[in-house]
Amino acid sequence: xxxxxxxxxxxxxxxxxxxxxxxxxxxxxxxxxxxxxxxxxxxxxxxxxxxxxxxxxxxxxxxxxxxxxxxxxxxxxxxxxxxxxxxxxxxxxxxxxxxxxxxxxxxxxxxxxxxxxxxxxxxxxxxxxxxxxxxxxxxxxxxxxxxxxxxxxxxxxxxxxxxxxxxxxxxxxxxxxxxxxxxxxxxxxxxxxxxxxxxxxxxxxxxxxxxxxxxxxxxxxxxxxxxxxxxxxxxxxxxxxxxxxxxxxxxxxxxxxxxxxxxxxxxxxxxxxxxxxxxxxxxxxxxxxxxxxxxxxxxxxxxxxxxxxxxxxxxxxxxxxxxxxxxxxxxxxxxxxxxxxxxxxxxxxxxxxxxxxxxxxxxxxxxxxxxxxxxxxxxxxxxxxxxxxxxxxxxxxxxxx
Numbered sequence: 001x002x003x004x005x006x007x008x009x010x011x012x013x014x015x016x017x018x019x020x021x022x023x024x025x026x027x028x029x030x031x032x033x034x035x036x037x038x039x040x041x042x043x044x045x046x047x048x049x050x051x052x053x054x055x056x057x058x059x060x061x062x063x064x065x066x067x068x069x070x071x072x073x074x075x076x077x078x079x080x081x082x083x084x085x086x087x088x089x090x091x092x093x094x095x096x097x098x099x100x101x102x103x104x105x106x107x108x109x110x111x112x113x114x115x116x117x118x119x120x121x122x123x124x125x126x127x128x129x130x131x132x133x134x135x136x137x138x139x140x141x142x143x144x145x146x147x148x149x150x151x152x153x154x155x156x157x158x159x160x161x162x163x164x165x166x167x168x169x170x171x172x173x174x175x176x177x178x179x180x181x182x183x184x185x186x187x188x189x190x191x192x193x194x195x196x197x198x199x200x201x202x203x204x205x206x207x208x209x210x211x212x213x214x215x216x217x218x219x220x221x222x223x224x225x226x227x228x229x230x231x232x233x234x235x236x237x238x239x240x241x242x243x244x245x246x247x248x249x250x251x252x253x254x255x256x257x258x259x260x261x262x263x264x265x266x267x268x269x270x271x272x273x274x275x276x277x278x279x280x281x282x283x284x285x286x287x288x289x290x291x292x293x294x295x296x297x298x299x300x301x302x303x304x305x306x307x308x309x310x311x312x313x314x315x316x317x318x319x320x321x322x323x324x325x326x327x328x329x330x331x332x333x334x335x336x337x338x339x340x341x342x343x344x345x346x347x348x349x350x351x352x353x354x355x356x357x358x359x360x361x362x363x364x365x366x367x368x369x370x371x372x373x374x375x376x377x378x379x380x381x382x383x384x385x386x387x388x389x390x391x392x393x394x395x396x397x398x399x400x401x
């Protein structure tokens with residue numbers, strides 16, 4: 001048994017400070033244009049660590065900027081770590097596939113090829129994210145420093161074993177990256193389909209100008225309140241007898257995520273409009289509308305609206321349209337972005353024939369299904385990697401060299 005738990009008897013344990021040199025960076029003065037303008041030296045900012053494998057960064061400084069600051073060139077195969085950050089950044093590690101400089105909130109573990117494999121070190125530190133963050137203490141503002149980093153203990157198998165472990169984990173990472181690329185590709189495809197199908201429809205050749213833009217001549221435009229019934233709020237405290245129901249297996253949704261008020265069951269195929277959704281409403285793509293599947297409790301928050309079909313229409317078609325809608329005109333200048341029920345009632349909706357709504361919804365649902373399949377595959381690969389890291393980096397499972 002060691003300070004790192006049980007590891008193979010032939011593995012050594014060393015402090016990082018005994019294995020390699022650790023260097024931080026610097027930021028040239030932003031007041032001096034010649035340090036930045038037309039620079040060709042890559043300069044890494046703290047947020048770049050989230051790329052994990054660094055093949056390129058946006059930042060550039062000049063030779064003069066590097067010479068007149070603490071910035072210094074770090075070689076390829078350096079393992080980077082973020083020293084600061086109140087969010088998830090602090091303690092995040094990255095691996096350099098290129099030579100670059102960095103800011104003072106990053107540190108680099110320089111490669112030492114005869115002592116350790118840099119990719120092995122990268123995966124070891126990645127697997128200990130929370131442990132390393134904890135070295136800075138409990139304060140959210142507390143940062144890591146070189147003294148703390150030098151004391152981190154690292155289990156050291158033979159170089160050959162390190163290389164094999166790194167190779168296995170790199171292979172899984174490559175698969176995750178490939179699936180990520182497929183997810184993004186299909187999201188872009190869906191975005192393009194929505195832009196086309198929700199404005200041009202299927203097979204139309206004649207179009208007309210309306211308050212919501214150009215749409216097929218055969219389509220109508222109606223206010224949301226003419227298509228759906230929007231139920232008014234009926235606030236009432238949760239009774240003791242109701243709590244058992246809510247804590248059971250009935251799905252529950254609330255705008256604030258806190259069960260303060262309840263209304264009633266929401267049934268399958270009904271629509272929910274969320275008029276207050278924080279940062280989501282600050283962008284074009286909002287989660288303002290979604291379809292309920294199954295029997296669900298809904299939080300009767302002042303800005304959660306239950307919507308019921310008045311006429312025959314495809315709920316999924318309406319959800320996709322509302323998802324793509326631009327809400328910026330409703331929330332411009334608002335300290336706390338929100339949309340009122342009165343505004344929701346006046347939303348203008350395109351209304352194709354029901355059969356065309358069904359076809360459009362079917363195409364977009366199939367696109368969502370493909371994205372979900374890839375996201376599930378990514379999740380399984382991430383779980384596989386997590387398990388492999390736990391077993392390979394502690395020697396629970398030994399690799400054949």
